[in-house]
Amino acid sequence: MNYDLVLCGVGGQGVLSIAWVIDHAVHEAGLHFKQSEVHGMAQRGGAVSAFVRISDQPVASDLIATGAASLVLSMEPMEALRYTQLLRPDGWIVTDVTPLENDAYPKHEALYQVLFSVPHLVAIDATRLAQKAGTVKAQNMVVLGAAASQLPLPTALLEKQVQELFASKGERIVKANINAFRIGAAASQFATALLAAGVPSGVLARVLPRLVFEPQPVAPASVDAWCKRLLAADGALAALRLFEAGATQSPDAVPA
């Protein structure tokens, strides 16, 4: 088993904390890994990335080869697209959709147009979901939660390491981050179920960022209702309307 993933975002978005959680969970699972990261000048508001390579055999290279990554896990929608050369053709992108703009930032519509064309995508509003979890700083743990079902690791091991990472910061912070992780995981389960039911990725991508998940799985009845709604003849249109309206809603409220 070999599983390569890219963690990315902008300096200061907590990419290295995600790496810490994954490393320790991988180690506890008895697997081999190498994880390279970026320090120094690039951390000053620049694009940052970390590579994690997981295997049941010793890992040789600290870098990920072209087309070898199974997952890009991103804190930012444009950064999510920066490493696609490393991604396998069937690889996944899990990302926050909240732009962190710099000088030449692309128009949001154009960016989403391209991002939402990625065939295996979980795009969520992690920034908003983190606020709901108790602190906007937990954005990174929402994104990690949203990728948890992709990783070759038991989710419980990841959650345990999230707990470890924040243990010194007090119970409130631990709870907020665990909540954030579970909210992300709920989003991921929901997305996986809809994609498995045949909902086109580009349609789901316009719904997911508008849903405010709870720190537990979405009720099966709601999942079924969304499948039916989005697989209907005007499903794509309904998704587009929801996305463009910009308002958020509970996943239990399925639009007519």
Place this chain on the structure above:
Amino acid sequence: MSEVILLGDEAVARGAIDAGISAAYAYPGTPSTEIYQAIQDHVKEHDLPVRGLWSTNEKVALEEGVGVSYAGRRCMVSMKHVGLNVAADPFMNVAVSGAHGGLVLAVADDPSMHSSQNEQDSRYFADFAMVPCLEPGDQQQCYDFTREAFDLSEQLQVPVLLRLVTRLAHSRAAVTLEAPREQNKPNYVEDPSRFTLIPSNARHAYAKLIDKQPALQAYSENHAANPLTLRGDGKPGILVSGLGWNYLQEALGEALEGYNLLRIGVYPLPVKKIRQLLDASSEVWIVEEGYPFIERYVSALGLMRERPIRGKLTGDLPRIGELDSDAIRRCFGLPVNVSLKIEGLSEVLVGRPPRLCDKCPHSDAYIAINEILAEYGPGARVMGDIGCYALGYLAPYQAIHACLCMGASIGMAIGASHAGMTPSLCVIGDGTFTHSGMAPLLDAARDNTNIKVFILDNSIVAMTGGQPTMVTDEEVVDLVAGLGVPREHIRVVTPSWQKKEQTLVTIREELAYTGLSVIIARRACVTYAKQIKLYKRACEEQTE
């Protein structure tokens, strides 16, 4: 025995602690910073009797290390590759005097220049000084080689260079630790001639260094980290070192079994083994991270005879930047993987270079400097220096027009002024100023050169993650005055939008004066505000 997850840099730090160091010195510089950081954190956490400093610069750090060695105890000195240029003087000479207590110099190279101004390869320095170089290829070797380096240093009485590169320094993996060794008892050098390199002694010492070479050579020939695998005459061969081995395994996989193979992790180069590899092989690939060090050596010795060599000098491998498995696959004529293709990607993907933080004091300093320079027309030039404020070269500031090496801004401004450049301005941070800006400022003070030196005092060494600065606030003023700059031309301004007008007036006044002025732009770094408070409190407690 225990297993922990460590960065390559941290594994070096733990190796040094477990090897029984009594002291450690360093100057921060990416990608080496985390070595001393980790030593410091570990020592504090476990209350170990290990002394240490973030030294004023790399030269001082190594000299402090030599002092520890002189006293018979073990010391780790760490720096980035260009730091060894600063420390080159003590380095070349402690090679001659030899070490007493174990002395290991961990130097982190930065191929691809992720955070540096060049790609220089520290293996050349070890070769130049005729001392051993250990080049770990993974995190476990970082730990093991560091421990071994101390034993080797004492056994052969030489300093040992541990060469790291960015991808190892800043990559994590699980590392198995062994039981720590006790520190040496103090045991001073008995013979004062050993470390007194006046010519009559130095000739003896140099002869001793030459005499040590066969032992160093034998050490490397027989080392398990230089394994030679011959699979049969006439097969192609590969000579690979350091991280090159990782990428090679990744790139070639099982096909590696078709090659004769010599891996190198310990220098001086094992010449006998190299000969054996060459004699057995139809052609030889040389895969190394950094400069074509081994390749040049092999070519220069004429060891190749008529066999083709394939490496960086021959154009078969990329000469610039770090290696990776894709590059090696391409060189071996193998295809690279197909990756996900996304339409329209290039239209929405723009670069995101690093930039000064929001509310950074440097940005206000540059806004003021730019406003003044505009009055002089487009030809006005500012010499810059190394640190966060080098980002002032980029838009939107574009306020500096040179940045060469640590401390160069002041000397360059002096020279440019002598060459007729008016005004001649330079900017340097408080950390870089004490690293190597004081000596050129002394020149300017003696000469009363007509230059305007901006010291951007943000109270911290920010670029490398917030290490304490040597002097800040009024201490900077006193230091500058002590170097001979008249107090009336040492001006302190606050780089902020509220105080901008005042700052502009002050700069104009000093520009109207023909002579040396130092303008200190003083405002604490916003990103490391918390650390600055901690450092200042610690300083106050120390003086109480």
